[in-house]
Amino acid sequence: EIVLTQSPGTLSLSPGERATLSCRASQSVSSSFLAWYQQRPGQAPRLLIYGASSRATGIPDRFSGSGSGTDFTLTITRLEPEDFAVYYCHHYGSSPYTFGQGTRLEI
Amino acid sequence: QVQLVQSGAEVKKPGASVKVSCKASGYTFTNYGISWVRQAPGQGLEWMGWISPYNGNTDYAQKLQGRVTMTTHTSTSTAYMELRSLRSDDTAVYYCAISRATGWRDWGQGTLVTVSS
Numbered sequence: 001e002i003v004l005t006q007s008p009g010t011l012s013l014s015p016g017e018r019a020t021l022s023c024r025a026s027q028s029v030s031s032s033f034l035a036w037y038q039q040r041p042g043q044a045p046r047l048l049i050y051g052a053s054s055r056a057t058g059i060p061d062r063f064s065g066s067g068s069g070t071d072f073t074l075t076i077t078r079l080e081p082e083d084f085a086v087y088y089c090h091h092y093g094s095s096p097y098t099f100g101q102g103t104r105l106e107i
Numbered sequence: 108q109v110q111l112v113q114s115g116a117e118v119k120k121p122g123a124s125v126k127v128s129c130k131a132s133g134y135t136f137t138n139y140g141i142s143w144v145r146q147a148p149g150q151g152l153e154w155m156g157w158i159s160p161y162n163g164n165t166d167y168a169q170k171l172q173g174r175v176t177m178t179t180h181t182s183t184s185t186a187y188m189e190l191r192s193l194r195s196d197d198t199a200v201y202y203c204a205i206s207r208a209t210g211w212r213d214w215g216q217g218t219l220v221t222v223s224s
Contacts, residue, residue: 032208033208035210035211037152037211039152044202044214044215044216044217045144045152045202045204045211045214047210047211047212049210050209050210051209051210054209054210056210056212057212088151088152090152090211092206092210092211095157095166096154096168096169097142097154097157098154099144099151099152099153099154100151101151102151102152
């Protein structure tokens with residue numbers, strides 16, 4: 001099973017700042033099947049990035065993804081108030097699919 | 108537009124079973140697999156398994172093998188997830204999601220299952 005470890009656990013920033021979230025896999029992951037989700041309280045996860053770097057439909061361009069192999073990054077430039085939420089990385093290329101434990105982005 | 112509508116909240120006693128439904132609309136149901144994901148209170152996301160509505164093939168998370176069954180009813184475009192021998196640590200919000208290669212964009216609204224004596 002591929003274990004995804006996200007860091008930091010909590011990231012405290014202010015609106016307008018830049019956020020860099022990390023996701024490290026226990027073994028190499030196909031970039032084609034690495035995604036990032038945002039989850040706000042009481043809501044289902046929202047797909048932000050798939051294929052490590054492709055933005056999902058309707059996602060603002062301040063969200064970007066990068067990385068390959070075992071190290072992946074989600075970058076949010078110019079944080080907006082609605083960006084403060086929990087973010088998960090997810091690999092879905094081979095079973096069992098797994099999620100990182102999440103990074104809480106707080107003001 | 109694509110929509111996944113799940114059944115309502117459930118309260119169950121330990122040892123009981125629960126069956127959650129996920130009704131799909133807005134796309135061809137047999138074109139994509141459905142995954143089930145759960146989230147315990149204050150915790151992260153846990154993949155439970157996957158089913159192909161096309162041929163009924165399933166793939167379950169090892170820790171749930173023997174307790175979970177996923178099925179589909181293609182005539183009503185509905186997926187089901189049944190979990191048996193419920194324990195308190197099965198208390199969670201259960202989600203269905205369309206498993207596309209281009210990311211899991213479409214999710215149900217979630218179903219809260221509470222296991223309590």
